[in-house]
Amino acid sequence: MSISKPFKVKNLINGKWAGADTGKTLKSINPANTGDVVGIVPSSGKTDVDRAVDSARKAYQSWRLVPAPKRGEMIFRAACLIEQSKNELGRLVTREMGKILKEGLGDVQEAIDMAYYMAGEGRRLSGETVPSELPDKDCKSIRVPIGVFALITPWNFPTAIPAWKIFPSLISGNTVVFKPSSYAPVTASRLVELICEAGVPDGVINLIHGTGDETGEYLAAHPGIDGVSFTGSTAVGERLARVCGRAGKEISCEMGGKNPIIVMDDARIDLAVEGALWGAFGTTGQRCTAASRLIVHRKVYDDFLEKFITAARKLRLGDGLLPATDMGPLINESQMKKVLDYIEIGKKEGAELRLGGRRRTDGAFKKGYFIEPTVFAGAAPRMRIAREEIFGPVVAVIRANSLEAAIDMANSADYGLSAAIYSQDVNNTARAERDLDAGIVYINAPTIGAEIQLPFGGTGKSGHGRREAGGRGGALDMFTKWKVIYRDFSGRLQKAQIGG
Ligand code: UN1
Numbered sequence: 001m002s003i004s005k006p007f008k009v010k011n012l013i014n015g016k017w018a019g020a021d022t023g024k025t026l027k028s029i030n031p032a033n034t035g036d037v038v039g040i041v042p043s044s045g046k047t048d049v050d051r052a053v054d055s056a057r058k059a060y061q062s063w064r065l066v067p068a069p070k071r072g073e074m075i076f077r078a079a080c081l082i083e084q085s086k087n088e089l090g091r092l093v094t095r096e097m098g099k100i101l102k103e104g105l106g107d108v109q110e111a112i113d114m115a116y117y118m119a120g121e122g123r124r125l126s127g128e129t130v131p132s133e134l135p136d137k138d139c140k141s142i143r144v145p146i147g148v149f150a151l152i153t154p155w156n157f158p159t160a161i162p163a164w165k166i167f168p169s170l171i172s173g174n175t176v177v178f179k180p181s182s183y184a185p186v187t188a189s190r191l192v193e194l195i196c197e198a199g200v201p202d203g204v205i206n207l208i209h210g211t212g213d214e215t216g217e218y219l220a221a222h223p224g225i226d227g228v229s230f231t232g233s234t235a236v237g238e239r240l241a242r243v244c245g246r247a248g249k250e251i252s253c254e255m256g257g258k259n260p261i262i263v264m265d266d267a268r269i270d271l272a273v274e275g276a277l278w279g280a281f282g283t284t285g286q287r288c289t290a291a292s293r294l295i296v297h298r299k300v301y302d303d304f305l306e307k308f309i310t311a312a313r314k315l316r317l318g319d320g321l322l323p324a325t326d327m328g329p330l331i332n333e334s335q336m337k338k339v340l341d342y343i344e345i346g347k348k349e350g351a352e353l354r355l356g357g358r359r360r361t362d363g364a365f366k367k368g369y370f371i372e373p374t375v376f377a378g379a380a381p382r383m384r385i386a387r388e389e390i391f392g393p394v395v396a397v398i399r400a401n402s403l404e405a406a407i408d409m410a411n412s413a414d415y416g417l418s419a420a421i422y423s424q425d426v427n428n429t430a431r432a433e434r435d436l437d438a439g440i441v442y443i444n445a446p447t448i449g450a451e452i453q454l455p456f457g458g459t460g461k462s463g464h465g466r467r468e469a470g471g472r473g474g475a476l477d478m479f480t481k482w483k484v485i486y487r488d489f490s491g492r493l494q495k496a497q498i499g500g
Pocket of ligand 1: 110156157231286287288289290447448449450451
């Protein structure tokens with residue numbers, strides 16, 4: 001694959017693109033080929049963040065007064081522009097973070113969906129009007145913006161997750177400082193360029209590049225920030241939640257998962273195998289919704305396992321830009337090492353390594369972070385590989401004796417993002433739907449693939465604060481606050497609860 005020149009990416013503050021005050025830069029590297037530098041990116045310091053927050057604060061004063069349908073029109077134009085650039089962005093996603101091109105394009109489609117959906121919310125940001133208990137008086141509740149949001153996003157969905165945060169923020173009348181992952185900064189910059197091209201005024205969206213430790217944490221704690229929306233690791237999310245809680249800021253954290261798929265004895269095994277394959281190895285297992293536990297009824301355990309391993313063995317590892325590839329690399333060296341460490345842990349814990357388990361360094365794999373699809377069978381719920389998030393192509397297969405036992409195992413993890421059951425028995429699926437303790441439950445479908453029109457998020461260590469995506473009950477609740485207006489047109493003092 002020919003290598004293009006690195007993009008020179010900049011920060012965007014008050015409509016102006018510029019490098020960081022620090023003069024420092026970071027590199028964005030293609031994880032399938034570390035010789036391919038995708039971009040050179042500013043590594044921002046405190047003064048850069050200060051200026052970005054200041055710009056967003058100033059822009060907020062006028063943006064909040066732009067009628068929501070007008071804000072929606074700009075977002076609609078952004079949706080059209082992103083749609084026109086889908087191929088370019090999709091390729092960039094793959095080059096920058098490694099997922100296969102089909103998934104890179106899916107990532108962009110999710111951003112497009114969110115933009116169109118939120119554009120429509122401009123004409124629907126409704127509250128309630130209700131009767132007053134007093135004459136010549138009316139009352140209503142309205143949604144108002146919160147102020148300036150810090151949006152901190154991960155590398156695994158370089159356009160979709162930023163879109164989940166940017167468009168609901170903007171439609172609600174907030175302004176933002178967006179800090180994308182330093183592992184997918186080029187895609188983020190391109191997305192922001194398109195949003196600006198759609199006519200969003202200067203200062204409404206500000207983009208600051210840098211590392212999470214240096215730039216992200218300073219941004220989240222900044223006194224000029226009213227709310228933080230974060231997607232990333234549980235360790236960082238919990239820390240940000242504490243910082244924001246102390247400062248009285250709005251906070252939503254979307255964090256890890258240890259998502260189970262239950263396969264019952266009455267399941268369609270071919271369907272379950274296909275679903276488990278997609279859930280476990282799609283995006284190289286680097287989704288917070290990835291299926292990392294397969295809890296299989298003992299009666300179909302052997303049959304399922306054999307078919308699953310046979311299918312997983314056929315997955316072609318490689319550069320995600322090549323059409324034949326089924327699974328791309330891990331994002332970086334430290335993530336790769338973490339996954340390899342977990343494989344060692346799994347072996348020591350006594351799980352049976354039935355497939356994969358190795359890094360590939362031969363031939364075309366030499367310059368990338370490739371690990372084979374890895375299957376551990378005979379795992380027990382107490383094992384670390386069955387409890388801790390690995391964020392890689394490693395799945396633990398666990399045997400269960402009954403539906404109740406399977407659900408108990410599913411619920412025994414500290415995480416509760418998504419969970420799935422494969423069964424043709426309506427009673428089994430109804431029980432699972434009721435009893436699985438997760439934010440998202442799938443019936444006869446894998447744990448990945450949430451759609452943007454519904455709230456996304458989980459329980460326990462998976463999520464903190466309000467849900468993302470969706471409208472009411474989801475993103476709009478995160479990015480607006482309620483204001484209640486009582487209007488008395490009686491011309492006299494009327495006392496609620498006491499009367500005239
Ligand atoms: C994530 O892994 O952080 O449901 C988000 C899904 C995608 C979003 C995943 N729509 O798998």
